[in-house]
Amino acid sequence: MTLTTDAVVVGAGIGGLVAAHALAEHGLRVVVLEAAHRAGGPIRGGSFGSLPGVPLDLGAESFAVRGGVVEELAEKLGLTIEAPAGLSAWGYAAGRAFPLPAAGVLGIPSRPWAGDVRRAIGWPGVLRGSLDRVLPSRFVDTTDLGTFARSRLGSRVADRLVTPVAAGVHSAPLDRLDVAAVAPGLLDAYARTGSLSRAVASLRAAAPPGSAVRGIDGGIHTLVNALVERLDVRLGARVVGVERAGAIEQVRREAAAGAETGAAAADTVGRGDADWLVHIMNGQVLRAPRLVLATRAEFGPLPAAGAEIALPPAPERGADIRLVTLLLEAPELDAAPRGSGMLVAPGTTPGAVRAKALTHATVKWPWLARRVRDAVGPGWHVVRLSYGRIGEPTPEPTADEAARDASALLGVDLTGRVRDVLHQRWDGSLPPPTPAYRAAIKQFEDAVRAEPGLDVTGGWIAGTGLAAIVGHARGIAERLGERS
Numbered sequence: 388m389t390l391t392t393d394a395v396v397v398g399a400g401i402g403g404l405v406a407a408h409a410l411a412e413h414g415l416r417v418v419v420l421e422a423a424h425r426a427g428g429p430i431r432g433g434s435f436g437s438l439p440g441v442p443l444d445l446g447a448e449s450f451a452v453r454g455g456v457v458e459e460l461a462e463k464l465g466l467t468i469e470a471p472a473g474l475s476a477w478g479y480a481a482g483r484a485f486p487l488p489a490a491g492v493l494g495i496p497s498r499p500w501a502g503d504v505r506r507a508i509g510w511p512g513v514l515r516g517s518l519d520r521v522l523p524s525r526f527v528d529t530t531d532l533g534t535f536a537r538s539r540l541g542s543r544v545a546d547r548l549v550t551p552v553a554a555g556v557h558s559a560p561l562d563r564l565d566v567a568a569v570a571p572g573l574l575d576a577y578a579r580t581g582s583l584s585r586a587v588a589s590l591r592a593a594a595p596p597g598s599a600v601r602g603i604d605g606g607i608h609t610l611v612n613a614l615v616e617r618l619d620v621r622l623g624a625r626v627v628g629v630e631r632a633g634a635i636e637q638v639r640r641e642a643a644a645g646a647e648t649g650a651a652a653a654d655t656v657g658r659g660d661a662d663w664l665v666h667i668m669n670g671q672v673l674r675a676p677r678l679v680l681a682t683r684a685e686f687g688p689l690p691a692a693g694a695e696i697a698l699p700p701a702p703e704r705g706a707d708i709r710l711v712t713l714l715l716e717a718p719e720l721d722a723a724p725r726g727s728g729m730l731v732a733p734g735t736t737p738g739a740v741r742a743k744a745l746t747h748a749t750v751k752w753p754w755l756a757r758r759v760r761d762a763v764g765p766g767w768h769v770v771r772l773s774y775g776r777i778g779e780p781t782p783e784p785t786a787d788e789a790a791r792d793a794s795a796l797l798g799v800d801l802t803g804r805v806r807d808v809l810h811q812r813w814d815g816s817l818p819p820p821t822p823a824y825r826a827a828i829k830q831f832e833d834a835v836r837a838e839p840g841l842d843v844t845g846g847w848i849a850g851t852g853l854a855a856i857v858g859h860a861r862g863i864a865e866r867l868g869e870r871s
């Protein structure tokens with residue numbers, strides 16, 4: 388059976404949902420096809436069995452304010468945005484805990500000599516880091532974050548400040564992170580200012596004051612719920628192939644004719660021959676003039692008016708991440724001993740701590756603290772520990788091990804205080820945005836953009852994180868949104 392619609396979106400992660408929502412706002416009928424039995428990918432809600440009324444995020448829990456796109460969307464969907472409590476995050480490196488310097492980007496300090504930087508990396512680190520202000524800006528390899536940060540600011544800054552933050556967020560070593568992908572705007576600012584710390588200062592000055600991230604009252608997953616409610620999302624619908632409805636020669640003729648007459652590629656959209664046929668595993672076929680791939684297609688290459696478009700090589704497998712969320716009865720944590728949480732540098736905690744990050748969720752998110760207090764009274768806390776880095780064996784922490792790690796990181800004995808626990812696995816998530824992969828993606832995206840009625844979005848194209856994905860996915864409507 389073939390169903391005809393205006394646009395088909397493959398994948399109901401945040402990228403696909405936002406692209407579909409933007410197309411629907413242009414008055415198009417959109418169908419979203421999702422292989423899994425729930426939407427949202429790593430944006431997922433849940434709750435403790437003992438506190439069913441208190442929502443929790445079991446994956447992504449915040450978004451970067453960069454660009455203002457996620458806030459705009461959340462407001463449009465009627466959700467309440469909330470800033471994290473003003474407490475700083477802490478770092479843990481070389482066996483020491485310290486508040487992370489306030490004025491940084493991905494742990495890169497804007498003033499390497501500032502008091503909070505000195506307390507974290509000591510005088511030798513400060514002296515080396517300050518050289519960044521006088522070293523010539525040319526002849527520096529800026530492709531990966533590790534080489535860039537190390538050559539400008541030295542290894543203490545790279546290992547103790549940048550690694551816990553950047554490698555914690557992306558679950559990959561610094562040398563696997565493409566600078567342009569993980570720190571948008573940083574390279575332009577570096578070219579303008581001639582120094583990495585000055586570039587960070589200029590990005591911070593341009594950003595809204597206060598924290599660079601926000602949450603949503605009720606959890607980030609409410610964003611997915613709100614989008615799904617407004618869209619036609621078909622769950623359990625795995626797409627197994629796509630093709631053009633007409634003979635590919637016909638499509639090519641149309642595209643060539645369009646090019647000769649100077650018509651935009653989009654002009655061929657809506658002529659039946661150029662329609663896409665999208666095959667679902669259950670045998671159903673959807674036909675539409677517009678197709679958005681919001682996940683890395685497992686079925687390529689893509690039929691195209693020009694030469695076939697080969698899919699970019701698969702990214703390096705991301706880390707197997709384990710999240711352990713603990714409900715703790717521990718009034719000692721009311722004092723927020725380590726601010727909103729900690730990011731742990733790898734290899735610096737012999738024996739004791741295996742977690743790579745800890746979020747003190749009831750300190751970080753006032754909405755969650757209110758709900759937990761209303762449900763069970765004061766003195767109860769939610770703490771989330773994150774495990775798993777590229778190149779390490781997959782960790783399988785038990786609740787007791789996680790509680791031991793939390794005790795070490797928070798400096799409070801939490802033995803016997805666990806009242807409930809949630810385990811969440813994210814296998815192979817967060818493939819590292821290596822410079823080679825980003826270059827291949829750029830080439831692929833350019834080829835797709837030249838193709839009438841076809842677009843791609845999602846983290847595999849736009850880079851990890853809601854700020855990058857939402858902005859990219861909304862842009863699709865400008866290219867594919869016009870009704871023909």
Ligand SMILES: Cc1cc2nc3c(=O)[nH]c(=O)nc-3n(C[C@H](O)[C@H](O)[C@H](O)COP(=O)(O)OP(=O)(O)OC[C@H]3O[C@@H](n4cnc5c(N)ncnc54)[C@H](O)[C@@H]3O)c2cc1C
Pocket residue numbers: 397398399400401402403420421422423425426427428429430445446447448449450451624625626627681682683685708710813816817844845846847850851852853854856
């Ligand atoms: C543990 C964790 C914590 C994170 N925390 C944050 C955070 O706090 N803030 C932040 O900004 N980002 C965070 N991220 C990153 C962020 O969640 C992701 O970058 C983002 O959710 C990816 O969205 P996406 O739409 O690109 O991909 P996905 O959400 O992976 O969506 C792709 C969808 O396509 C579906 N699919 C695949 N193949 C097919 C097929 N053949 N047919 C149909 N459907 C198919 C998949 O089932 C999936 O649902 C976190 C990620 C993880 C893993």
